[in-house]
Amino acid sequence: MVENLEDYLLEKKLIVEKNLKDCVETINAPEELKESMLYSLMAGGKRLRPILLMLSYESYKPKNEKVNSSASALEMIHTYSLIHDDLPAMDDDDIRRGKKTNHKMFDEATAILAGDALLTYSFETITNDFLLSAEEKVKIVQLLAQSSGPSGMVGGQIYDMQAEKEKVNLKELERVHQYKTGELIKFAIIIGAYLAEAPEEDLSYLNEFAYYLGLIFQIQDDILDVTGDAEKIGKPIGSDEINEKSTFPNLLGLDGAIKQKELYIKKARIELEKTSARKEMLNKLIEHFGNRDH
């Protein structure tokens, strides 16, 4: 395992992107649909979720191709959620990561269908993987559906829409993020460890660890919206406050949000400490999530 986190992230990013491309290019589907799916899949991004899954696996066992289909499926789900989020009826965004959003590049109908196709194909991807046993496939499909469906990410979108309409407290804000992004981060950590046959008792600690990791990621996002460099984060500073979004700094003040982040970091470290995983890279990752500048 590469011991420098930056190198590790880059190495895995390339693997993730190659797998995604191979996976979608071979689908027997209308060319226009594949083009639209690939456009958003290949539009960049940090690939943090699939990399997290790989890192979780490698904190127990050496690198293995067994993780690839789950990593691809996870990134497909994330991508579909961005396509649907950007639609006029949702966030109505024209640009993402410096490129036209899917419905601006193609049209709204195609964007809706490309999202549906990626969501559906993510499950097929798991079932097609001949490296996995039937039991493993079922476990992965089940947790992926739970994490991304009505009791996970999609539910989180609804909570988020509600939180935009009325002020929420800290507990409610944590719930929005737990559903909206936390559950998929949990999927990454848990499935990585599960495929690596991590001890049963580790999984519940990892569950807690992933919960705090998700919150660290989100709170830093909110903090960057106040203190960040517009060019580095790729969007104007202060937009959350202008839009009166429920964020940690809006709720706790900037100092309060930074303190809250430190608390989440501490808790994540405590949970990780309880596991038998190799902790070096995961600890670096906590640091990375908490201190990133974009």
Place this chain on the structure above:
Amino acid sequence: MVENLEDYLLEKKLIVEKNLKDCVETINAPEELKESMLYSLMAGGKRLRPILLMLSYESYKPKNEKVNSSASALEMIHTYSLIHDDLPAMDDDDIRRGKKTNHKMFDEATAILAGDALLTYSFETITNDFLLSAEEKVKIVQLLAQSSGPSGMVGGQIYDMQAEKEKVNLKELERVHQYKTGELIKFAIIIGAYLAEAPEEDLSYLNEFAYYLGLIFQIQDDILDVTGDAEKIGKPIGSDEINEKSTFPNLLGLDGAIKQKELYIKKARIELEKTSARKEMLNKLIEHFGNRDH
């Protein structure tokens, strides 16, 4: 097995609807989301796909609860596709089956998310079923994803959109329907037979049978748009011609379409005859699909 088709369809419809309700009501998700999912799931419809799955099973073995999760999942997929189809960016329909469409009853964002949630939850439903083995779950999830994803129903939507822009020939029209509705009908027939442990050689005959059954259903839909009773079919007559839609009567003339339907019926019967299934009810179903007046 009830031997009268009408009674059979009614008996199964009630079972399907009860299962769907039970299934969704217990999800741990935002109330508003569940309400929107249930609204469209419970908005009526003939439930032909799940009933077909049950009938396929019972053509090999006596009634069994093993089919219930697949039947529910299939109807969830069908319902999500209707919700997304009705959106302003797609068909822009305000009314379906005499009720407001989902985005008219709730709002567009909620409708998109309710569709996403139903699609995702359909896969979870399979994995949660303790009556199925891991191998059975994988087979069902795989075929459901194939039938409904980019190489199935979603791909068919794209072909359909293309067929609206330019005139297609008979082969291309058959392809639209094979993808758009045929693949899910195949799923119903194949998974029913598979769960009933039908002989391997039957499955390829059933595959062909299902292909023609789907076309019979679709061609009769097109014929009813020309000859039907507006009140019975719940939409104005002649709308396909006005909209210059690619339909069998527009392509072949009404007489040609009726002849084509007879050809599909003949071929469906031939394929069915090759199987070892109990054929009485399935033959009645062919008749029912080909001669229904709504």
